[in-house]
Amino acid sequence: xxxxxxxxxxxxxxxxxxxxxxxxxxxxxxxxxxxxxxxxxxxxxxxxxxxxxxxxxxxxxxxxxxxxxxxxxxxxxxxxxxxxxxxxxxxxxxxxxxxxxxxxxxxxxxxxxxxxxxxxxxxxxxxxxxxxxxxxxxxxxxxxxxxxxxxxxxxxxxxxxxxxxxxxxxxxxxxxxxxxxxxxxxxxxxxxxxxxxxxxxxxxxxxxxxxxxxxxxxxxxxxxxxxxxxxxxxxxxxxxxxxxxxxxxxxxxxxxx
Amino acid sequence: xxxxxxxxxxxxxxxxxxxxxxxxxxxxxxxxxxxxxxxxxxxxxxxxxxxxxxxxxxxxxxxxxxxxxxxxxxxxxxx
Numbered sequence: 071x072x073x074x075x076x077x078x079x080x081x082x083x084x085x086x087x088x089x090x091x092x093x094x095x096x097x098x099x100x101x102x103x104x105x106x107x108x109x110x111x112x113x114x115x116x117x118x119x120x121x122x123x124x125x126x127x128x129x130x131x132x133x134x135x136x137x138x139x140x141x142x143x144x145x146x147x148x149x150x151x152x153x154x155x156x157x158x159x160x161x162x163x164x165x166x167x168x169x170x171x172x173x174x175x176x177x178x179x180x181x182x183x184x185x186x187x188x189x190x191x192x193x194x195x196x197x198x199x200x201x202x203x204x205x206x207x208x209x210x211x212x213x214x215x216x217x218x219x220x221x222x223x224x225x226x227x228x229x230x231x232x233x234x235x236x237x238x239x240x241x242x243x244x245x246x247x248x249x250x251x252x253x254x255x256x257x258x259x260x261x262x263x264x265x266x267x268x269x270x271x272x273x274x275x276x277x278x279x280x281x282x283x284x285x286x287x288x289x290x291x292x293x294x295x296x297x298x299x300x301x302x303x304x305x306x307x308x309x310x311x312x313x314x315x316x317x318x319x320x321x322x323x324x325x326x327x
Numbered sequence: 328x329x330x331x332x333x334x335x336x337x338x339x340x341x342x343x344x345x346x347x348x349x350x351x352x353x354x355x356x357x358x359x360x361x362x363x364x365x366x367x368x369x370x371x372x373x374x375x376x377x378x379x380x381x382x383x384x385x386x387x388x389x390x391x392x393x394x395x396x397x398x399x400x401x402x403x404x405x406x
């Protein structure tokens with residue numbers, strides 16, 4: 071992270087430098103097949119998920135070991151969330167939601183390691199997840215209910231005069247869903263990491279100026295506090311992403327109001 | 328030339344104005360959490376089943392603040 075000194079703003083590095091995607095091997099333009107640091111950290115997240123659950127499910131004792139407890143708690147947590155929000159018939163889609171949750175939670179958490187890269191801080195990554203969920207849910211709704219799925223936009227319990235207006239509003243809010251779904255995750259992770267790096271850039275000021283003797287201790291403490299907040303945010307955003315997926319899934323399975 | 332200078336200045340003013348939205352969404356998030364707590368303390372036994380609703384509400388209130396943050400970032404680095 072110790073990049074070249076930038077004179078602009080007096081910070082020793084740019085707070086957004088950490089989000090640069092660069093090829094791992096050699097230089098040059100990035101194509102869709104180029105192996106970048108984003109690829110690497112997504113791979114590490116996938117391997118970590120496989121590792122935790124392979125290790126956790128290897129023993130299968132009545133009295134669980136620590137790793138088995140972690141696996142069971144994670145499984146129960148997501149399973150209860152799916153059943154609570156979508157109902158019993160949503161449990162069929164539990165594997166997809168569990169995969170989403172684990173991918174996001176592990177890439178968020180691994181992105182917090184110093185010097186690492188958070189793939190979920192890029193809208194390109196989260197938009198694939200968000201639009202994937204949107205497409206899946208919309209197609210599932212039409213497959214399950216045919217044209218009755220459009221009843222989602224036609225509020226039968228509101229006055230007839232208002233229904234077309236409400237239908238337009240509902241339609242707009244339906245199509246904004248994937249945008250807000252993906253940008254919420256990327257924005258939260260990016261904002262948190264940028265704030266941390268801004269405070270980190272304040273910390274070495276003691277080397278450069280007299281006022282640093284006041285700024286540096288506050289800044290170092292603030293990094294610790296923001297880091298603790300970011301650990302919380304990393305988990306909560308994964309939770310929010312999955313629970314909204316469950317809500318959208320519920321709309322597709324039961325479009326009636 | 329003056330036009331370019333005004334545009335460069337305006338983009339930072341716009342970024343600052345967009346940041347107001349983050350503060351407004353902070354008020355919204357505080358409202359959601361505060362009202363949840365007020366309700367939860369009146370009926371603690373029902374609070375546990377409503378945490379999912381709490382987080383959905385928080386997420387919706389927060390999304391708009393994130394949008395304005397994004398607009399500020401776009402103005403500063405992309406425009």
